[in-house]
Amino acid sequence: MSGGAGVTLLVIAKEPRPGRVKTRLSPAYAPGEAAQLAEAALADTLAVVRDLPARRRVLALDGSPGDWLPPGFDVVPQAAGGLDERLAAAFGGCTGPTLLVGMDTPQLTAELLAPALADDAWSACDAYLGPALDGGFWALGLSRPDPELLRGVPMSTDRTGAAQRRRLLGAGLRVRELPPLRDVDTPADVPLVAEAAPRGRFAATARRLAAGDRPAPGRAAR
Structure with a gap:
């Protein structure tokens, strides 16, 4: 097998529950609203991965699956520890060429x-x-x-990408870069990412929240 049909596609994500995801979007977005945006971003990401050729599709999940999960994914729990350890463990459960994406780029x-x-x-x-x-x-x-290509790489900093690249090159690997993308991390990122993928569920959720169609206090976020 060659090309995409021989690749494992790996997504790492948190269950989109209020107070557990996208906390940096507050206070501009309430916890329930941030969870709605996270769920939309995750759903958009999984929809793209679902339709790509792959030998296997894996979701390394912190939490429990919901109705946002399409069929065709093997769900595995994330390991304990920092993000580097969780990423390392996710890769460690795969064999052959493996491509990881996160849940923060719904413009994928x-x-x-x-x-x-x-x-x-x-x-x-x-x-x-x-x-x-x-x-x-x-x-x-x-x-x-x-897994050792990720363990110890400082995560969630403005130098993470450069540090990861140095780790790969230091191991003697030939590295190619994919196009740069904007993560959804802060309130300022929300409209910019929505504009980059205006037809997705994330963009629709961002527009709805911007228009003031927000859940009443105590109502469960969807």
């Missing part, structure tokens, strides 16, 4: 991931890295998933 498209899913994607490349505009990374592909 098949075209953005196409270089890592082409028939010759891994013939002259050992790793793919998708840099995020905040200094992190939104995608990481490894031809041979090695």
Whole structure:
């Protein structure tokens, strides 16, 4: 098998529950509203991954699945520890070429991931890295998933992407970059990401919240 059909697609995410996700969106967005945006971002991401050619689709989840999860995914629990340990464990459960994406880039498209899913994607490349505009990374592909390539990399800083790239190069890997994307981390990111993917569920949720159609106090967020 070659190309996308031989790749494991790995998504790492938190269950979109109020108070547990997108806390940096507050106070501009209430916890329930932030959870709505997180759920929409996750749903958009999973929809793209569902439709891509893959040997296996895996969701490494902190929490429990909900009705936002489409069929076709193997759900595995995230490991304990910091983000580097959780990412390392997620890769450690995979074999063969594996491409990781997070839940923070609902503007994800098949075209953005196409270089890592082409028939010759891994013939002259050992790793793919998708840099995020905040200094992190939104995608990481490894031809041979090695947890030690992630353990100890400082996460959630403006130097994370550069540190991860140094780790890959230091291991002698040939690295190709995917296009940079903006993560949804702060309130300012919400309209910019929605504009980049105006037809998605995330954009529709952002527009609805901006228009003031917000759940009444005590009403469960969806």
